[in-house]
Every structure is written in C-alpha cells, then in structure tokens.
Amino acid sequence: MQFLSNGDGVMASSFCENCSRLLKELAVHLRKFYRECVQTVRDVFRELCQCTCFRNTPERRFLRRTTRELSSLHLLCGDETQLLNQESLQALSRLATSENTDLQMTAAMYYLHLSHHLKSPLPDPFMEPVMTLLLSTDLDVQKTISLSLVNLLVKNNVCKELVIEMGMLVPMLELFQSGDATAQCHSCACVTMLVSSESNREAVIVDGVIPLLALAKSYDRQVQLNATWALLHLTQSDWSTRILCQAGAIPVLILLLQSSDSEVQFYSCTALCNIAAVQKHHPKLLSIGGHFLLKSLLTLMSSSVQKNSSQACRCLQTLSKNVLIQEQLMELDCVLPLKALLKTSSPMWTESAVTLLSALSAHPPNNDVLVNEGLLDEIGELLLHHDTSSSVIITHSCKIITDLCSSSIGQQAVMESRCLSGLLRAFVSPSLSDETLLHVTSCLHHLMTWVSLKTMTSEQVSRLVKLSEQTQNPQLSYRSAAIISKLEMTEEMFQLLRPYYITMMEYLLVYLKKKDVKFQHLGIVTIFNLKQDGDFSSLLADSELEAQLWTVHAQTEETRRLLQMIQPLSPSSVNP
Numbered sequence: 001m002q003f004l005s006n007g008d009g010v011m012a013s014s015f016c017e018n019c020s021r022l023l024k025e026l027a028v029h030l031r032k033f034y035r036e037c038v039q040t041v042r043d044v045f046r047e048l049c050q051c052t053c054f055r056n057t058p059e060r061r062f063l064r065r066t067t068r069e070l071s072s073l074h075l076l077c078g079d080e081t082q083l084l085n086q087e088s089l090q091a092l093s094r095l096a097t098s099e100n101t102d103l104q105m106t107a108a109m110y111y112l113h114l115s116h117h118l119k120s121p122l123p124d125p126f127m128e129p130v131m132t133l134l135l136s137t138d139l140d141v142q143k144t145i146s147l148s149l150v151n152l153l154v155k156n157n158v159c160k161e162l163v164i165e166m167g168m169l170v171p172m173l174e175l176f177q178s179g180d181a182t183a184q185c186h187s188c189a190c191v192t193m194l195v196s197s198e199s200n201r202e203a204v205i206v207d208g209v210i211p212l213l214a215l216a217k218s219y220d221r222q223v224q225l226n227a228t229w230a231l232l233h234l235t236q237s238d239w240s241t242r243i244l245c246q247a248g249a250i251p252v253l254i255l256l257l258q259s260s261d262s263e264v265q266f267y268s269c270t271a272l273c274n275i276a277a278v279q280k281h282h283p284k285l286l287s288i289g290g291h292f293l294l295k296s297l298l299t300l301m302s303s304s305v306q307k308n309s310s311q312a313c314r315c316l317q318t319l320s321k322n323v324l325i326q327e328q329l330m331e332l333d334c335v336l337p338l339k340a341l342l343k344t345s346s347p348m349w350t351e352s353a354v355t356l357l358s359a360l361s362a363h364p365p366n367n368d369v370l371v372n373e374g375l376l377d378e379i380g381e382l383l384l385h386h387d388t389s390s391s392v393i394i395t396h397s398c399k400i401i402t403d404l405c406s407s408s409i410g411q412q413a414v415m416e417s418r419c420l421s422g423l424l425r426a427f428v429s430p431s432l433s434d435e436t437l438l439h440v441t442s443c444l445h446h447l448m449t450w451v452s453l454k455t456m457t458s459e460q461v462s463r464l465v466k467l468s469e470q471t472q473n474p475q476l477s478y479r480s481a482a483i484i485s486k487l488e489m490t491e492e493m494f495q496l497l498r499p500y501y502i503t504m505m506e507y508l509l510v511y512l513k514k515k516d517v518k519f520q521h522l523g524i525v526t527i528f529n530l531k532q533d534g535d536f537s538s539l540l541a542d543s544e545l546e547a548q549l550w551t552v553h554a555q556t557e558e559t560r561r562l563l564q565m566i567q568p569l570s571p572s573s574v575n576p
Helices: 010-014 017-050 058-073 086-095 099-118 122-136 139-154 160-167 170-180 181-195 200-214 220-236 238-245 249-256 262-276 279-283 292-302 306-319 323-331 335-340 347-361 365-371 377-386 391-404 408-416 421-426 436-448 458-468 474-485 491-512 517-530 532-540 544-565
Strands: none
Touching: 010 323, 010 436, 017 220, 017 262, 058 544, 086 099, 086 122, 099 122, 099 139, 099 474, 122 160, 122 170, 139 160, 139 170, 160 200, 160 306, 170 200, 170 335, 181 220, 200 220, 200 238, 220 238, 220 249, 220 262, 238 249, 238 262, 238 279, 238 408, 249 262, 249 279, 249 323, 262 292, 262 391, 292 323, 292 335, 292 491, 306 335, 306 532, 323 347, 323 365, 335 347, 335 377, 347 365, 347 391, 347 408, 365 377, 365 391, 377 391, 377 408, 377 421, 377 458, 391 408, 391 421, 391 436, 408 436, 421 436, 421 458, 436 474, 436 544, 458 474, 474 491, 474 517, 491 517, 491 532, 517 544
16 A cells, blocks of 8 residues: 555655554555455446446446446556546546446545555646545545545645645544544544644644544544544644643543553653643643553553653653652652663663653752662663763763762762762763763762772773863863862872873963963862872973963962952952
C-alpha cells in the first residue's frame, strides 16, 4: 500500500520514525481491505456480465464498458498521462454522480488505484469527483474513497488546504459516527493528515474535537490510535490546546496512558507533555483525584517500551517545574524507579531519568530525601561506568552533585561516594564540548572547597593545564586553573606538574596582566603553591613572570597608599 510505503521517500520527509512504523503496521489491514474490495467488485461485475439483461439498457452497457476499463487499470499503473487525461476525468465525474452504487464504487476503485501509483500532484479538477464520492449513500464507497484520500495526503499528492476549502472535512467527520471501524479508521487518518498542517487546525478543531475525543475511547485499536494521533497534532499550538482542554481532552488522554497499546500510550503521553508545557493547564491536569496523572506517568516510566518510559520522564520533568507537583512526586516515592532507570544501558532511559532527578534536586526541600535515598552513590557509578559522550548525563549529574552538596549531610555523602572519581573520568573525555566541560570544572572546583584531590593521573593533569591556557574561553580557563591552585602539592603531584611548568608560567603571566582582579589573585595563589617545588622556583627566578609579579606588587602597594590617604573609613561608609 502506498499509504504506508516508505519507498517513494515521502514518508521520510513528513513523519518521524515512530509515525512511519505506525503506518507500516496499519498497512497489513489496509492491504487486506484493498485486495478484498477489488476481488468483490470483480466478482460482482463478472456475474452481471453473465446475465442477459445486462445488455438491455444504456446504463448497463455503460456499466459493462466501465467493467472492462477497470480490468485494464493495472496495465496503466506507470502511465500518469492516461490515468489523468480529460476522458478519465469525464468518466470519473459520470461514475461518481451516478445513482448506481456499483458505478460509484468503480470510480472509488479508480482513485484507489491512482493513490497507489501516482507520483505527481493530482490535478485540482480530479478532486471534484472525490468530494462527490465522499457524499455517497453507500458506506463501502465512502470507505474506499476515504482510503484513497489518505494515500494521496500521505504522499503529498493533494493539497491539504484544498481538501478543507472544498468542504471534505464535513463528510469525513460524519464518517466518525458511522459505527463502522474501517470507515472511522480511514476518516480519522484523513483528519490526522489534515491537522498536521498548522493552517488547517482551526477548521478541524471547531467541528472535530468532540468526535475525535469520542473515537479516542473506541474499543477498536486502530480507530483509537488514529484519534489519539490526531489529538496529539492538535496540542501543537496554544490556541488548539486551550480548546482541547476546554472540551475535556485531559481526562481522556490520561486514561489512554493505561491503554494496552504502546503506541496509544506514547501519543497520549506526548500530547499531555505538550499540554503540561503551559503552566495554566496544570490545575486541570491535577484535577483528577488520587494523584491519578502522576501515578499513571510513574507506572509508564517503568514501561519496557523505551520511548514510552522516556516520554513519561519528560512529561514528569515538565510538570516538576511546579513545586506542588514536585512535593506530590516525592510523596509517591518517585526516586526508586528513577534510580532503576539510571542503571539501564540505554542512553535514552538514562538521560530522561537524570534530567528529572536534576529538576527535583534543584528544589532544596527535596535534597535530604534524595541524599538519604543514595542518589549520590548512583550518580558516581553512572559517571564511572556510562558512556561519557552524553553531555545530557554529565551536565545534569554535575547539577545534582552541586545541589545536594548544599548541606553537611550531602557533603559527607559526596566524600563517601565515587562522584569525584566519576567527574575526573568524564573530565578527560575528548568528545565533551566546552559548555559541558565548564559544568564539570565548576562542579570539581565546588567540591574542592572541602575535598582535596590527592591523586590524579597524568592525563587529567595534562587536560587541566591545556584548558587553563585556553584564552578563547576565559571562564573555562579560570575554572581549570582554579582546580590546579587547590591541588594538594605533594611530591607525587609535583612530579605530574613538572613537565608543564613552562606552559603554566605562560598562562600565569597572562593572568597577572589581566585587569580582572580575580585572575590576578588566582595567579598569585598558584605561584605561591608551586614555589614549594625547587624546580619551579628556579624557573621563576629572573623570569618575565617574576617581573610581572613585582609589577602587580607595586600596583597593589600604590593602591594601598592611596587608600590610606582617605583614612579613617568607618565600616558603615564602606558598606552602606
């Protein structure tokens, strides 16, 4: 079926991988329907041709002729000029307007054939018979032509805006009420295609929201899936989202989180995530009693379907910006399943979990609970054993460590965990961006306020020195040099630093020449620590760095002398 085929490249440009897979699943059902429909039409026409009365009237002679034309359709599959010529259009118009449903079905089957093989846009005049066939009194005709329209919309063979302008939305919405699962499936797929165009959403939402919500409750899997997919598209603008919420979409979407179909779960969760992005919708999201939404998302977060688990995490993360929701999540013991996700080998699961934990740790009342739950131990192990190329994991791990160190219990837990070792491992990863490195160095510098780095590898020391001399990123350079200044200067550490003394003297000279006092202070502290090694003292003697050090000293003395001229200053005048 071309509706679900990826061979022409259209699907790849219009839909994500998940949507493409969904359409492929639907292909089995649609192929079966198409084959059965074609066979049924052929069988009926074959019986009619055997009857003597078939030859008696002009209409029946016309029916016999169209039967022969239908039989030759497959011979024309590659010749669009013959499929779309003026004679074909006139014949389709006559067939579509006929009161004979068999003739209408012939036209519908012709369009179904077109939708399989057409490569170029369908000329606008050929859309008139489509509208006529959608208004047919025969449900089978409507099902066939709506399937044809779905195929054409998927392949971008027809303009979505033209479909709306011609009024096709009304008969498609009426098919929602047909009670036939196939008709509902095809019409819902059409509507889904139409709402994927932003300019059409207003037209769809005015008349289509209530029917879509009704279909989302269907017991037919495919109908429910298409309806949920359409609702998801309607959550992509603020206006349509507001209308959806007013129409009662939130309870329906929350219930769909518990669907037995993983795709329905994914689409409903994504739609809720879009709704949750607007904080004014939070009261409605939480209006269902018993923390039903949060419980459903936490359950989905433990799903074996990776994309569903990750999407549930993202939805909870969006909601967690609300302090009340954070408190409710902590009451529901959300930390345990999140810790379990940190141990998985999948980056998608891990990134979603660590991002949500980072949001929770940013709220100080949660910190003691997170520490007592052993989160810092898990973060240390995560940094030590996970792929260090993930900037999301490293960045949010740094945020969690920094947040949880705000209390003495957190500081003690850090010292007992392997967070420091994990940060040093991540620090030497060659794939990290400067932005991620800044998070790592800032976290390390923060930890070194009370934790000393007694042991480092030559690779880690080399990385620190290299970043310290990186003048194009002053903040990263400062953080890296600040770590060096706080190293415990043992003989083993001096041995690691000696190969880099010349390089270090060069960046320290730059620091001392800066007008920013914090760089000057950092340079002086570093020189003081390094002078404990005789090798560095020998290099410093009579060097340009030493001369600059005396220049800074002279400037400082001059500043001190000028300040004495306006003595005495009371504390209140200095710090009003």
